[in-house]
Amino acid sequence: MAAEERFDLRWGIMATGNIAYTFTKDLLSDPTTRGTTNVHHVVAAVASSSSAEKTRQFLDKLNLSCAGYSSYEELVADSNVDAVYVGTPHSHHFQHVMLALEEGKHVLCEKPLTVNANQAKILCEEARKRKLFLMEAVWTRYLPLTIDIVDKIRQGTIGEVLRVIADTSFGDEVEKTWGTEHRMLNKDLAGGALLDLGIYSLTWVFQCLYHTLPESQRKAPSAVAAQMTLNYLTGADEATSILLTFPTTTPNNVPEWKSQAIAMTNLRVSTDPDGKNTAGPAIRIQGTKGEIQVEGPSFRPERYHIISCSDGNAQRQPCHVEHLIPQGDRGMYWEADEVARCVKAGKLSSDGLPWDEMIAILEVMDEARRQGGLAYPESIEGTHYSAKQ
Structure with missing residues (x-):
């Protein structure tokens, strides 16, 4: 029987903070060392929204020679990027995931996917409409x-x-x-x-x-x-x-x-x-x-x-x-492997964290915040989206 053809997923890294660094570092490890042979990860582009210097420092620290941008709009427009990893603050997840989806990119977004369940429902519907994969990066599920x-x-x-x-x-x-x-x-x-x-x-x-x-x-x-x-x-x-x-x-x-x-x-x-x-x-x-x-x-x-x-x-x-998890690794590559396998198979969501379950958890957090009296500014809780803002 012929060996299964390896699938390469080309990533765009949105943000250059600690969590993005940790995820990208794991992406660069050899998948065969964890028993994964059918998918492989390529870092195709990185972007910081604050400065080109932060992007350059990120690339240098990981010894990357890929494209570097000083805006997220440039990142999602890059034709060499298949999937975007969103590692920005929680407050910006809704906007940044939508930005990537509108440019036809698959998305893995750090947890929580959004601040509330209504935002998540809108993103899931957008991904469904565009036939794009979308997953919340709850890496623990894939260990x-x-x-x-x-x-x-x-x-x-x-x-x-x-x-x-x-x-x-x-x-x-x-x-x-x-x-x-x-x-x-x-x-x-x-x-x-x-x-x-x-x-x-x-x-x-x-x-x-x-x-x-x-x-x-x-x-x-x-x-x-x-x-x-x-x-x-x-x-x-x-x-x-x-x-x-x-x-x-x-x-x-x-x-x-x-x-x-x-x-x-x-x-x-x-x-x-x-x-x-x-x-x-x-x-x-x-x-x-x-x-x-x-x-x-x-x-x-x-x-x-x-x-x-x-x-x-x-x-x-x-x-x-x-x-x-080997010493020195974080273990985030297993969720990345799942994204690659799903994209390869043409799936829109992962069986490990279906959209319905993700939304149900956000609804529990919404209710907990309601009972606890914790609300965020309307600019964060709202569902208005504009690519220009």
Whole structure:
């Protein structure tokens, strides 16, 4: 049998900040070292909206010889670019994704895709209309460890899952570490713990209690209750806890039962205070026959174990996963591989994060912000778009 022809995806990198650097650095790694042979990534262009000098520094730092631009309009107009990675602040995602879609580019946009669900719906419809691929860059979903855990839930390894507890908290000295201008707490940049970190906690909740069901059985939470602490200097949230009830269980959708989840994030207390997981797992996935415990951080876990319960006896079993993240890498290339495979296959969305699920998570965050009293400026929350603004 002839070997499958390799597909090269040509990327345009929109922004030159830390997250864009990390993603691009991962893109440049050899896919065969992680067992990927059918897709390959090419960095075709990079752009900073603030200066040509920032673009040049970015290219030099990564030893790239591709096209460099000082505007995003030039980047999306480049005919050598197939897909655009959007690494700009949350506040600008809606505008920048639309800019790329209107120029006929496939898009991978950093999480959250947009500030609210209405914006996401508009972008999905635009991608559908133009037959372009669109994905939110929740890289955690595509890590081999995450996929392994989701498969075990589907297989019924811990029985019927009824509860998930997920925490993504940093434990920083907020005033000193973030101040008031940093995107983490700046409302003008759609800052706050929920959109930046809490989305990872919600990701674990949804991929365990929602994504593990057949698509026809997936249902959004029937109840959402949120508590939010707003930063006294900026008004963005520095702590958010969300209690969710799902009308189903997983993997067998037992009609008489429901499942619950707690998704937490906090900037002042840490999930893992000593950096050695002494405080316990960042994620607990609890079923009728045991539980899966995942060591943090929730966005990039590298270890988990299963506690199985039978005949009153509990056994702790460490789980080993092939293709852990090598030292020095971040692990973002697995989501990039998914984008390339989907584009190659002509798909508009990824099975790993369908548009409906992405929107359902944004709707939970919308409700949490409503209950917590967190609203962003209309210029950020709105759905008006103009390529000229």
